[in-house]
Amino acid sequence: MAANAISQTFRIPTPTSLSLSSKLPLSPAFSVSLPTHRRRSLVVYVSSSLDAKPTVLVAEKLGEAGLKLLKDFANVDCSYNLSPEELCTKISLCDALIVRSGTKVSREVFESSGGRLKVVGRAGVGIDNVDLAAATEHGCLVVNAPTANTVAAAEHGIALLASMARNVAQADASIKAGKWLRSKYVGVSLVGKTLAVMGFGKVGTEVARRAKGLGMNVIAHDPYAPADRARAIGVELVSFDEAIATADFISLHMPLTPATSKMLNDETFAKMKKGVRIVNVARGGVIDEDALVRALDAGIVAQAALDVFTVEPPAEDSKLVKHELVTATPHLGASTKEAQEGVAIEIAEAVVGALKGELASTAVNAPMVPSEVLTELKPFVDLAEKLGRLAVQLVAGGSGVKTVKVTYASARAPDDLDTRLLRAMITKGLIEPISSVFVNLVNADFTAKQRGIRITEERVILDGSPENPLEFIQVQIANVESRFASAISDSGEITVEGRVKDGVPHLTKVGSFEVDVSLEGSIILCRQVDQPGMIGKVGSILGEENVNVSFMSVGRIAPRKQAVMAIGVDDQPRKETLKRIGDIPAVEEFVFLKL
Numbered sequence: 001m002a003a004n005a006i007s008q009t010f011r012i013p014t015p016t017s018l019s020l021s022s023k024l025p026l027s028p029a030f031s032v033s034l035p036t037h038r039r040r041s042l043v044v045y046v047s048s049s050l051d052a053k054p055t056v057l058v059a060e061k062l063g064e065a066g067l068k069l070l071k072d073f074a075n076v077d078c079s080y081n082l083s084p085e086e087l088c089t090k091i092s093l094c095d096a097l098i099v100r101s102g103t104k105v106s107r108e109v110f111e112s113s114g115g116r117l118k119v120v121g122r123a124g125v126g127i128d129n130v131d132l133a134a135a136t137e138h139g140c141l142v143v144n145a146p147t148a149n150t151v152a153a154a155e156h157g158i159a160l161l162a163s164m165a166r167n168v169a170q171a172d173a174s175i176k177a178g179k180w181l182r183s184k185y186v187g188v189s190l191v192g193k194t195l196a197v198m199g200f201g202k203v204g205t206e207v208a209r210r211a212k213g214l215g216m217n218v219i220a221h222d223p224y225a226p227a228d229r230a231r232a233i234g235v236e237l238v239s240f241d242e243a244i245a246t247a248d249f250i251s252l253h254m255p256l257t258p259a260t261s262k263m264l265n266d267e268t269f270a271k272m273k274k275g276v277r278i279v280n281v282a283r284g285g286v287i288d289e290d291a292l293v294r295a296l297d298a299g300i301v302a303q304a305a306l307d308v309f310t311v312e313p314p315a316e317d318s319k320l321v322k323h324e325l326v327t328a329t330p331h332l333g334a335s336t337k338e339a340q341e342g343v344a345i346e347i348a349e350a351v352v353g354a355l356k357g358e359l360a361s362t363a364v365n366a367p368m369v370p371s372e373v374l375t376e377l378k379p380f381v382d383l384a385e386k387l388g389r390l391a392v393q394l395v396a397g398g399s400g401v402k403t404v405k406v407t408y409a410s411a412r413a414p415d416d417l418d419t420r421l422l423r424a425m426i427t428k429g430l431i432e433p434i435s436s437v438f439v440n441l442v443n444a445d446f447t448a449k450q451r452g453i454r455i456t457e458e459r460v461i462l463d464g465s466p467e468n469p470l471e472f473i474q475v476q477i478a479n480v481e482s483r484f485a486s487a488i489s490d491s492g493e494i495t496v497e498g499r500v501k502d503g504v505p506h507l508t509k510v511g512s513f514e515v516d517v518s519l520e521g522s523i524i525l526c527r528q529v530d531q532p533g534m535i536g537k538v539g540s541i542l543g544e545e546n547v548n549v550s551f552m553s554v555g556r557i558a559p560r561k562q563a564v565m566a567i568g569v570d571d572q573p574r575k576e577t578l579k580r581i582g583d584i585p586a587v588e589e590f591v592f593l594k595l
């Protein structure tokens, strides 16, 4: 997101005292001190041992192997052919939803879920039936199964190409009607003809390979495909206009997006070679269907073979489907036994993984963070959230958090440190203590933007060993007043800084004061005039009040001058206890911060 750009880098020497375990186990649950109903995982909902099994609603038929994987982990409700209203009613009881292309997962579905729906699994590739913006706004992860039906779709594309060219469907219908029309169904040959593959992704590439095997001359148009991948299989990438003007056959393989919607229309049909033949196993919406009927009637398009339609199923009296020159199938591209078993397993694994709190490798609306990176970053993820929680609690009421600067100090090169997860967790820490929304990797940037919080990231590149991902993280909130004046650094921002020591997050700086307190339990920060006996006084008050102290550290500017004492406590002190600390004559200010 533009608001969250890395702004600058500079180099300072590495302190020698860093120790960090880079191979900590990845805990699935990532709980914060919130009431149970708001306890969330790192990424999505995780059912803890205290919670019931999650519930997965499977709204369209799914292969048995996938269902088994789901049932081993969750309660599975297979309810097919739900009306939009029935889906909205059911969804509030579900943690995950699995669909194919036949179910619209609209904004209303996310709104009706009441925050419980955490994963939508699309058992297939196209996610144009899922309102991704609404999913992201609701913190709901969307995963798909992008690979298992590629070959099936490509084979169906080739089947349509060949059967269209040889009038197989029309001839079959006529022979079944008792006719024997040999001269009517003379076809055209494929060999030596030019095929334009529009969208040179997974399916497009497989179609191209197969078409080359049939002796066709294959060109492709895809603004985002690398030319060397095309060249490697003997395909030339060309412009859109060149592709449609040169081709004898056009096969569509791009996703349906605002940019591809109706990309074949009256204007583009007019630029095509007269007598062109079109195959569509991508999405109906990439063709203006009324314009296609006109182009067929005008003889610009000789034939079309369509597996997909703008509205599915199309109207019974659809002129396009009924057109003599059209071969139609009811969205069968992915419908082979093999593909459906593969898709079911692929989506079940993705959904179960997401429910366990793992980062999905097929996430559509969240960054994909490889598991080894996640393992390495885990203690820093913890630190990031805690620094966010501390920083926001230091803001004086009514100040309004708008500008947050995060500094990551690391010996790693900027492109060797993925900070999206850390930024998301800082955002979670900043927002959750002051609102009722929950924040995760999916909706963190969106939620920050929505609340008008601008988060900028800066990298400090350290000399030294890049073995450890990070040396420290600093979170600063600008243009606010603080409940604890000493938290304002010399440069005028609320500043907290932390490091990971022996795998445990530590607060190492508050304002301009160096401290060292382990970020477990809660923290009392006290500013006092540095003098003998202060630690003892505060310690004995807490002892008398049965508050267990886990850590204590004093940061001071100079002996006998102002100092900040950071005290880690396991239990929340009573108000009276805090008042007794505040009443110690040398204490100038203090604050209690919950982690």
Ligand SMILES: NC(=O)c1ccc[n+]([C@@H]2O[C@H](COP(=O)([O-])OP(=O)(O)OC[C@H]3O[C@@H](n4cnc5c(N)ncnc54)[C@H](O)[C@@H]3O)[C@@H](O)[C@H]2O)c1
Pocket: 125, 126, 127, 146, 149, 150, 153, 198, 199, 200, 201, 202, 203, 204, 221, 222, 223, 224, 225, 253, 254, 255, 256, 259, 260, 281, 282, 283, 307, 308, 331, 332, 333, 334, 335
């Ligand atoms: N009929 C079926 O049952 C069936 C089965 C599988 C896939 N599909 C559909 O096929 C399409 C392709 O699937 P995939 O798995 O190959 O996806 P993919 O993401 O691997 O490939 C899509 C390609 O389209 C390209 N593209 C994007 N915008 C484009 C544009 N404006 N012009 C040209 N190319 C553009 C992308 O760069 C990408 O290379 C999707 O629409 C998918 O939903 C249909």
Ligand SMILES: O=C(O)[C@H](O)COP(=O)(O)O
Pocket: 100, 101, 102, 123, 124, 125, 126, 127, 149, 331, 332, 333, 334, 335
């Ligand atoms: O995008 C896809 O994966 C295909 O269109 C398959 O859709 P389906 O799962 O509804 O068959």
